[in-house]
Amino acid sequence: MNDITIIGAGPAGMMAAITAARRGAGIVLLEQNTDIGKKLLSTGNGKCNYTNKKMDSSCFNGSIRLIKNGLSVFNENDTIAFFEELGIPAYDKNGYIYPNSKQAASVVAALRMEMTSLKIDVRTSFKVTDIKKTDKGYVVFSENDKVESKKLIIAAGLKAAPKLGSDGSMFKIIESLGHRFLPVVPALCGFYCEGLKFNKTAGVRCDCALTLHTSAGNSLCSDGELQITDYGMSGIPVFQISRYASMDIKNGNTPRLETDFMPRMSDDELLKYLRKRVACVKDKRSVNEMLNGILNQKLMLELIHQSKISPDKKAAMLDDKDLNKLVSVMKHTYVYMKKPRSFEFAQICAGGIDTKQIDPCTLSSKVCDNLYFAGEILDVDGICGGYNLQWAWTSGYIAGMESSK
Numbered sequence: 426m427n428d429i430t431i432i433g434a435g436p437a438g439m440m441a442a443i444t445a446a447r448r449g450a451g452i453v454l455l456e457q458n459t460d461i462g463k464k465l466l467s468t469g470n471g472k473c474n475y476t477n478k479k480m481d482s483s484c485f486n487g488s489i490r491l492i493k494n495g496l497s498v499f500n501e502n503d504t505i506a507f508f509e510e511l512g513i514p515a516y517d518k519n520g521y522i523y524p525n526s527k528q529a530a531s532v533v534a535a536l537r538m539e540m541t542s543l544k545i546d547v548r549t550s551f552k553v554t555d556i557k558k559t560d561k562g563y564v565v566f567s568e569n570d571k572v573e574s575k576k577l578i579i580a581a582g583l584k585a586a587p588k589l590g591s592d593g594s595m596f597k598i599i600e601s602l603g604h605r606f607l608p609v610v611p612a613l614c615g616f617y618c619e620g621l622k623f624n625k626t627a628g629v630r631c632d633c634a635l636t637l638h639t640s641a642g643n644s645l646c647s648d649g650e651l652q653i654t655d656y657g658m659s660g661i662p663v664f665q666i667s668r669y670a671s672m673d674i675k676n677g678n679t680p681r682l683e684t685d686f687m688p689r690m691s692d693d694e695l696l697k698y699l700r701k702r703v704a705c706v707k708d709k710r711s712v713n714e715m716l717n718g719i720l721n722q723k724l725m726l727e728l729i730h731q732s733k734i735s736p737d738k739k740a741a742m743l744d745d746k747d748l749n750k751l752v753s754v755m756k757h758t759y760v761y762m763k764k765p766r767s768f769e770f771a772q773i774c775a776g777g778i779d780t781k782q783i784d785p786c787t788l789s790s791k792v793c794d795n796l797y798f799a800g801e802i803l804d805v806d807g808i809c810g811g812y813n814l815q816w817a818w819t820s821g822y823i824a825g826m827e828s829s830k
């Protein structure tokens with residue numbers, strides 16, 4: 426009988442396998458895809474942003490105890506050292522860490538070589554369909570095969586980007602072992618929105634500060650390059666607030682997103698600036714012409730429409746009331762977040778296995794003996810920037826370590 430079966434050859438499962446095998450455990454790693462690390466290959470636009478130098482528990486959502494304990498055991502420096510040892514030098518871009526090759530494929534190759542050296546039994550095209558707990562341990566079934574082991578680690582991910590493997594097929598099986606899932610929603614994704622004419626502004630990328638106003642009365646801020654699309658909004662600042670918006674929508678609400686397209690100026694500064702522009706206006710320029718160059722043309726035209734000022738009005742005729750309206754649309758336009766894009770377009774999911782049923786120090790189940798969880802499948806999610814992979818490495822390391830004791 427094997428010592429440990431691990432389900433899922435994503436980053437969490439592979440880290441667990443390597444950690445436990447280095448301690449002498451006999452490992453079988455099961456993966457339903459035809460190859461390991463399929464999602465890992467797509468990370469960071471194929472460059473794999475595998476951790477971040479600015480690491481703190483506040484970059485994650487979930488049980489603070491579990492996250493803090495995890496980072497105290499295996500943090501960003503341990504991740505960098507782990508990959509250095511596998512022959513991958515780190516490339517630091519403002520704290521965002523990538524392999525120096527800037528190829529996710531080298532990360533997957535390094536993990537594969539290490540697993541081969543450690544003689545880990547990797548079985549691909551093995552889709553787990555059932556798990557039975559026995560007196561001796563666990564039997565894991567596929568349609569026409571089975572694997573027995575004393576201990577089991579489940580690192581099967583949730584439902585983000587299901588074409589890359591994590592398709593939720595383990596949910597019912599895990600529930601049958603007595604574990605509960607908290608609602609699973611798409612995160613680090615774009616949103617269908619209403620409030621701007623998106624068909625007219627699609628394709629615009631601009632600096633923007635966002636404030637999400639949830640129905641519970643919370644406000645969350647983020648900034649960066651916003652991407653306006655034909656369905657709504659996407660880009661890093663939307664990703665950073667996405668899990669809260671998704672949860673609010675899941676609870677039947679429609680969160681409001683306040684957009685500030687002039688984040689480097691206060692309302693007052695912008696008003697003064699516009700007054701100056703009006704004072705300097707030459708010829709018979711229109712409002713649209715007078716505002717040329719401040720923001721993307723398509724976006725500015727839409728904002729002028731939102732202000733209810735005619736874009737053809739003579740700029741010299743604008744009074745302070747009009748200018749305040751322009752300040753308001755440039756700095757406080759509200760859009761309504763109707764729904765997140767589907768799991769297919771999400772980088773991660775928020776929600777997952779309720780960590781109240783998990784020992785925060787060992788990641789073992791409080792419900793079944795000798796069962797451990799690692800990675801995204803647990804109710805822990807990070808912001809964009811290498812944090813979700815860090816959680817995969819951290820939790821994979823702990824599950825591998827604890828299960829091989």
Ligand SMILES: Cc1cc2nc3c(=O)[nH]c(=O)nc-3n(C[C@H](O)[C@H](O)[C@H](O)COP(=O)(O)OP(=O)(O)OC[C@H]3O[C@@H](n4cnc5c(N)ncnc54)[C@H](O)[C@@H]3O)c2cc1C
Nearest residue numbers: 433435436437457468469553581582590800801811813814
């Ligand atoms: C496009 C994209 C880009 C991303 N970029 C980044 C980034 O740059 N930095 C970052 O930190 N994070 C990034 N992420 C998020 C990151 O990839 C995930 O957080 C991480 O992969 C989760 O690791 P995991 O091992 O828990 O799960 P997964 O990587 O989802 O692996 C789970 C594995 O389990 C297997 N499995 C599931 N069910 C079964 C079953 N029934 N039987 C057998 N096998 C099964 C799946 O096939 C899969 O291979 C990105 C995600 C996407 C989609």
